[in-house]
Amino acid sequence: MPVPLSQLALKLFVAPKPGSDPTVPGLVWEAPPEAITDSGHWEMTGAGGVSARPHAGEPLIFFVEKLAHGNNPFAMGVTIGRVDSNDVVLDDGSVSRFHCWLQRDDRTGQWSLTDAESKNGTWVDRAQAGPRQRMPLRDGAKLKVGEVELTFFLPAALKAFVGERFRAA
Helix, strand or coil: CCEEHHHHHHHHHHCCCCCCCCCCCEEEECCCHHHCCCCCCCCCCCCCCCCCCCECCECEEEECCCCCCCCCCCCCCEEEECCCCCCEECCCCCCCCCCEEEEECCCCCCEEEEECCCCCCEEECCEEECECCEEECCCCCEEEECCEEEEEECHHHHHHHHHHHHHHC
16 A cells, blocks of 8 residues: 655654654655646545555655565565555556566565566666566666656665655655
């Protein structure tokens, strides 16, 4: 379940509790600039619920962690895709039902992304991943899953990113 940046900022900087710092990496999905209305304001839909898509000025944060639900039989990593059985659900038609997965090497601590033979492709820092090709991830890597652009942050960098955006708002 994604967390709007403003909610995470409140937890981290306004009313922090012990142990509230991120312990897993995060994926940040920001709305493209054209999501701003003609009046220059961003629009919010729904009443109090978390949108499945980001809005201008309100990125969504996905924590990179295996969810405890019985619908995902893929144990090799954190799955990304369009359907609810994935650990990270991206509500976009360009994203395959099961698009790719993220994995952490226990020995080295290095994170990687592997394309799951997706229809519309997966990129890491502008390099396209071939089917089943494992691509190493760096802190701040730019990912493209179908047409969805994400940024991969390790926990400390995720907190710093949220803090910078929060202070700038």
